[in-house]
Every structure is written in C-alpha cells, then in structure tokens.
Amino acid sequence: KAGVTQTPRYLIKTRGQQVTLSCSPISGHRSVSWYQQTPGQGLQFLFEYFSETQRNKGNFPGRFSGRQFSNSRSEMNVSTLELGDSALYLCASSGGEAGVRGEQYFGPGTRLTVT
Amino acid sequence: DAKTTQPPSMDCAEGRAANLPCNHSTISGNEYVYWYRQIHSQGPQYIIHGLKNNETNEMASLIITEDRKSSTLILPHATLRDTAVYYCIVIRNRGSTLGRLYFGRGTQLTVWP
Numbered sequence: 294k295a296g297v298t299q300t301p302r303y304l305i306k307t308r309g310q311q312v313t314l315s316c317s318p319i320s321g322h323r324s325v326s327w328y329q330q331t332p333g334q335g336l337q338f339l340f341e342y343f344s345e346t347q348r349n350k351g352n353f354p355g356r357f358s359g360r361q362f363s364n365s366r367s368e369m370n371v372s373t374l375e376l377g378d379s380a381l382y383l384c385a386s387s388g389g390e391a392g393v394r395g396e397q398y399f400g401p402g403t404r405l406t407v408t
Numbered sequence: 409d410a411k412t413t414q415p416p417s418m419d420c421a422e423g424r425a426a427n428l429p430c431n432h433s434t435i436s437g438n439e440y441v442y443w444y445r446q447i448h449s450q451g452p453q454y455i456i457h458g459l460k461n462n463e464t465n466e467m468a469s470l471i472i473t474e475d476r477k478s479s480t481l482i483l484p485h486a487t488l489r490d491t492a493v494y495y496c497i498v499i500r501n502r503g504s505t506l507g508r509l510y511f512g513r514g515t516q517l518t519v520w521p
Contacts, residue, residue: 297451326508326509335511335512335513336452336495336509338508338510341508349508383451383452385451385452385509395440395442395497395499395509396442396457397452397454399451399452400451401451402450402451
C-alpha cells in the first residue's frame with residue numbers, strides 16, 4: 294500500500310499571503326489529522342477529519358482551516374500568513390475502525406517558510 | 409488524556425538493548441499507551457501500543473507495569489538507524505479526543521557505534 298502523501302513538500306510564501314496544503318491518506322483510511330511542528334512548540338495538533346466532518350480541533354486561530362473530500366483526501370488552508378506560521382505541517386491518516394485512531398501513519402510533511 | 413514524563417535524552421551502544429522509560433502516573437483505565445518515533449526531518453512513525461499486557465512486534469516490545477503508571481519501550485538490538493526522538497503518548501481510544509495525539513518533548517535516543 295502507498296503511504297500518506299503530502300504536496301507540496303516545500304513552500305515559500307510571504308507574509309499576508311494564503312497557502313493550501315494537500316494530503317492523500319492511505320487507501321481505505323477515513324480519518325485524517327493535521328499537525329504543526331516548530332522547534333519552539335514541538336508537534337501540535339491542528340484538527341482531525343473523519344468522513345468529511347471535522348471531529349476535533351486544536352488551539353489554533355481561525356486563519357487555520359481544513360476540509361476533507363469524499364475520497365478522504367484533505368486540504369488545510371492558512372490565510373494571512375505570519376512569520377510564526379513557518380513550520381513543518383504533517384498529515385496523518387488512520388484506519389476506519391471506530392475508536393482505533395491512536396495508530397496513525399504520517400506523511401513526510403510540507404515545509405512552509407514564510408518570509 | 410494523561411500526561412507523560414520521559415527523560416530528555418538517552419544513549420545506547422549499537423547492538424545493545426535500548427530501554428526507554430515513560431511515566432504516566434495519572435493514566436485511567438480506558439487509556440492506552442502508544443509509542444511513536446521521529447527520525448530527523450521525517451514524519452513520526454507509529455511503533456507499538458498497549459493497554460495492560462506486554463506487547464511485542466517486529467520493531468519493539470512494550471512493557472507496562474501492573475499498576476499501569478509507567479511503561480518501557482525496548483528496542484532489543486539497537487542500530488544506528490534507531491537514532492530518533494521517541495514519544496510516549498497516552499490516549500483514549502474512544503470519546504471526544506479521538507485522533508488527537510499529544511506529543512510532548514519525547515526522548516532523544518542516540519545510538520553510537
């Protein structure tokens with residue numbers, strides 16, 4: 294099975310712009326979660342989608358949003374970029390059994406640099 | 409979800425067993441212990457999880473104490489490729505925080521030749 298794929302792998306944007314990141318989960322997985330990783334804050338949970346519905350949201354401002362499509366692919370969007378949004382954005386997918394979502398499979402991440 | 413405490417760093421000689429401890433003294437009965445690792449610049453990798461009993465897979469063994477307040481991840485024959493940050497995470501497999509992993513600072517394991 295192919296793993297979790299994320300595009301693009303690297304991105305450079307300027308302050309004030311917006312960005313959309315994409316994640317394709319492992320085939321058959323219905324849950325997709327997003328995380329932000331920075332040297333200062335470590336790995337932080339952004340949100341989780343399951344069957345096109347946002348199930349859980351972390352403590353991030355409304356500039357961070359996401360969605361999930363019927364094929365389980367997910368996108369996250371960050372509007373009005375700030376320098377502090379520079380980070381590695383990771384997507385993880387997990388299998389369909391209800392409740393067994395601690396076992397997550399991560400993609401390689403998108404490295405976003407805001408200048 | 410219960411908080412976990414891990415040593416910030418450990419080292420281990422190649423070929424020897426690496427034993428990584430984790431304290432989760434506030435764990436409740438329906439919470440599982442999960443271990444992940446992150447090799448530099450890659451996404452985290454799931455290793456193993458358990459509830460009460462010891463677990464083993466092709467990557468590692470997980471030993472959970474009888475009172476469930478601590479656990480140890482064992483890499484039986486560490487290699488240089490096992491150098492990574494190891495995260496111990498305690499989560500419920502049911503309920504409103506499903507799918508939400510709380511990563512602390514983890515333990516930086518360095519395997520030396």
